[in-house]
Amino acid sequence: MPDPKSASGGTDGSAGEPYRVMVVDDSAVIRGLLTRSLEKDPAVQVVASVSNGELAIKALERHDIEVVILDIEMPVMDGLTALPKLLAAQQGLQVIMASTLTRKNAEVSLRALQAGAADYIPKPSSSSELTSADVFQRELLDKVKALAKASRPNRPASTRPRSLDSRRPLPPVNLAPKRTITLRKASAALPRIIAIGSSTGGPQALLEVLRDMAARVKLPILITQHMPATFTTLLAEHIERATGVPCAEGKDGEVVHAGRIYLAPGNYHMIVESQGASTVVRLNQNPPENFCRPSVDPMLRSLARIYGSSLLTVILTGMGSDGQKGSMEVVEAGGTVIAQDEATSVVWGMPGAVATSGLCSAVLPIQEIGPSVRKLVMRSAA
Template sequence: MAFAQQQLGAGARPGTDPIRVMVVDDAVVIRGLLSRWLDADPALTVVSSQRNGKLAVEDIEKSNPDVVVLDIEMPEMDGMTALPLMLAKKRDLVVIMASTLTRRNAEVSLKALSLGASDYVPKPETTSEVTTSVDFRRELIEKVKALGQQALRSRAPAAPARAMRGESARPPTPAARFGSSPAPAAPTPRPVNTREAFRTPAAPATTTVLGRDVKYQIKPYSPTKPRILAIGSSTGGPQALQHVMRDIGSVLGDIPVVVTQHMPPTFTAILAEHLGKAALRPSKEGEDGDVLKPGHIYVAPGGKHMILEKEGVGGVIRLTDGPPVNFCKPAVDPLFESVARVYGASTLGLILTGMGHDGADGVRRISSAGGSVVTQDEASSVVWGMPGAAAHTNMCSDVLPLAEIGPKIARVIKGMSR
């Protein structure tokens, strides 16, 4: 606690509320290093640094963090045991799991997402690698800032209106948004427009987001029945993907599904297994030379870009080891652009929750080729970066809450787009 007390309030920008961060890790060197990195950013302030889950849970109410970076393997109380106890004490707490790239930790991290964690960040295996990894430091700070800022924004504007109605100002946890637990009485504000408002492609659809009007145009669905579904997602994606797959599994008999989720190696293989169980369909990491089969799900492997090449009337998977695109590898844009080349107007794309803007260029390519794209709305997204960028291309055919995406996709696949 000495470090946290010394650092309390450091790094805050004048006139703004910094994101309050707790770091929980049993390794004193790692705990100190992460705390220094985070506290050096002017938008962040480290308010607590704890060596195990038990101490962290006990300190939640006192330190009142917005974001917790939580290690998985710790003595006395590990991260998975601490996670639900933390969320019980502070329902809108953002928890980012930190774990090394083992299969066990990948499984645990994905389970943590279903229990309410907002995201995960893979740690290098050794202290020396953590110390020198520029990518790990960048990803950690980006995720803490993006998720923390979203949490702060979701609280402040809605509080006065809710107070007038006598409702709680706390937004739902990520688990509640994805249907893993009952939603609280005061959901995050939803766009004021309804699905019917999207049916007039000539006029921009208007939605009120955080007190400001945001406009984007909606285009008609392709008249061509889809022959492939291509999905891109990032932060919050694993749970959103499973939600969608449960809804559409029964209609995937005639088309393949290709997925790029921003994930490291090992994680993507486990994600593929989970998606297969959710959809009750064969699912695997894509391999170079795989010929796409109807009813099968292919997930881009971590550390590789997955693209398609035309073979016969369909596509074949190619894995490439090029540089990151939009700081991501795998990236959504290369997949979407290649799908548009192979399948043209019979492409159906989907952008789910995630940070950044990866996929927006791919949306433009799919639309220009005559295909259709659906994107997730802000209210149901963990982060409305990727889906927001997709919506503002003015080339999507629908912007929908997560709960409506699966049923809509299922109707489009069956040729019932309206």
């Protein structure tokens, strides 16, 4: 997962105050382990720990909370039922869904993201696994700190992005001093393939962008979204239902065809290579890049080598800087990069990294990205 400093802008809370978290899980053992994992970092304080959604709502009346870690399956009130009530009870609250990697829980987690949850984390299936899971602890802390920082209001409510289904404003990322963005000219070549990278907030952003353009551009679209296995299977199904365009996890050796969407499967990097006159998908389990597998950078590197100036890349909301190095190679090969803007990103890490590196031809609100891509693809070659 992304480096903590790049994900949250630093290791300390704003003005020295620790980030305030509530843990909601019906298992006292898991609550204790989550609390200890979080409080290993002095920038995080667990101010409430409760066993169900009803108690979580009551806890909001007594505590100033910025992030909730919310289990799915609980007695009295489950996580999906509690989610809209928590969001309504406190404006700016960030909720991370925690679930084991079953298909049922992954489906519920995706529904929760569409209903306003900011992120999700796959929960190890046993307390012993959780105790030894350094990767899980780092991912948990990174997400909590990045999202807690985002919950601290730094801009007018009118500029805040909204979740796709609930239309509830989502709080923006904390604004550091404004960084200069220098744009470059888009490639004169017509795009022949589209690559998209995303992470935190990505499922919602992907659906908005793809609904607007996937069926119209008639090009192959390759996506790397930071997600574990099972989640990526379900996300592909959601994308296909939302767009009407065939979408599935990429399969090793399959030929890339126009009019299809290929999603990197969880725990595999998805790249492409030339095979005669065709381009084929290749999957590998090479070491994580930017703490991620799948990672955006290897996908972009492989695409840039084959498509050069005909590659159009879009970097959406997400923690860290995955996609920055790959976008540099896209630009060096003559391709075009578009990034989501800060105001509509849940976390302006990945898009901010490419935008402030001078790699982008446009930095746009989420609602303008689909139309911009359509315009670049459909313009006359003349």
